[in-house]
Amino acid sequence: MVRDGLAWHEDRSLRERAGIVVAFSERTGGLSGPPYASLNLAAHVGDEPDAVDENRRRFLDALDLADRRDRLTCAQQVHGAAVRIVQPRDAGRGAHAAGGVSPVPETDALVTTQAGIPLMLLYADCVPVVVVAERARAVAVAHAGWRGLAAGVVRNAVAALRSATSPDEDLVAYVGPHIGPCCYEVGPEVVSQFANKFVTIRRASAVLDLGAAAAEELESSGVPRERQCHLGICTAHNTERFFSYRAEGRTGRHAALACIVA
Numbered sequence: 001m002v003r004d005g006l007a008w009h010e011d012r013s014l015r016e017r018a019g020i021v022v023a024f025s026e027r028t029g030g031l032s033g034p035p036y037a038s039l040n041l042a043a044h045v046g047d048e049p050d051a052v053d054e055n056r057r058r059f060l061d062a063l064d065l066a067d068r069r070d071r072l073t074c075a076q077q078v079h080g081a082a083v084r085i086v087q088p089r090d091a092g093r094g095a096h097a098a099g100g101v102s103p104v105p106e107t108d109a110l111v112t113t114q115a116g117i118p119l120m121l122l123y124a125d126c127v128p129v130v131v132v133a134e135r136a137r138a139v140a141v142a143h144a145g146w147r148g149l150a151a152g153v154v155r156n157a158v159a160a161l162r163s164a165t166s167p168d169e170d171l172v173a174y175v176g177p178h179i180g181p182c183c184y185e186v187g188p189e190v191v192s193q194f195a196n197k198f199v200t201i202r203r204a205s206a207v208l209d210l211g212a213a214a215a216e217e218l219e220s221s222g223v224p225r226e227r228q229c230h231l232g233i234c235t236a237h238n239t240e241r242f243f244s245y246r247a248e249g250r251t252g253r254h255a256a257l258a259c260i261v262a
């Protein structure tokens, strides 16, 4: 979807049916200059805080969440596997780049059952995973690079979502833009670690398919393939639309956002 030059991916039918927003931003339509041009949503990469805040305002406005700007909740992402269940007292942590309350510390997955709290994590190649419990009205957002996937961040996020709702809840997962195996060369020790953990990862390979690992992790956590929606866009291949740490080095971050709106 595109509004005023700002592009994003969203499941509109989920919003209409269940009042739940799941969205992935692209990098156009923002205020930031190079190397953060232009819709950089991250406060920690050296961009101008005022530009980041304006970019966040534009993104939330595009999602019709402008009135939730001060409740936007972010995390200090560390490529770990810790999950935070976001309560009303956490709402607004890291909402503003220019001052305000600090993000939720050392956390790579946020889960909530609370309406009106947009959860947002930031990415430049790592895998954005959003999991939704539609009937029980709960959402999880995870940041899954190779370290997070190996540490179990996706599994932990799904488990936290189930513990916040019910163990037999039908979940649906959305996997956003991330670096593809076409562009992700890694060392043999990383491939070996993944091949030990995931049956879909081939041992004799110089590249790593993070999307395949995320899909397998979701499936083994109880989210079958037919309930997974993979955007299937490589960030490093599409630096005019997404930020890529591997392709660009110093750059901005796009976002995955989930919010129960009604």
Ligand SMILES: [Zn+2]
Pocket: 179, 180, 181, 182, 183, 234, 235, 236, 237
């Ligand atoms: Zn690629």
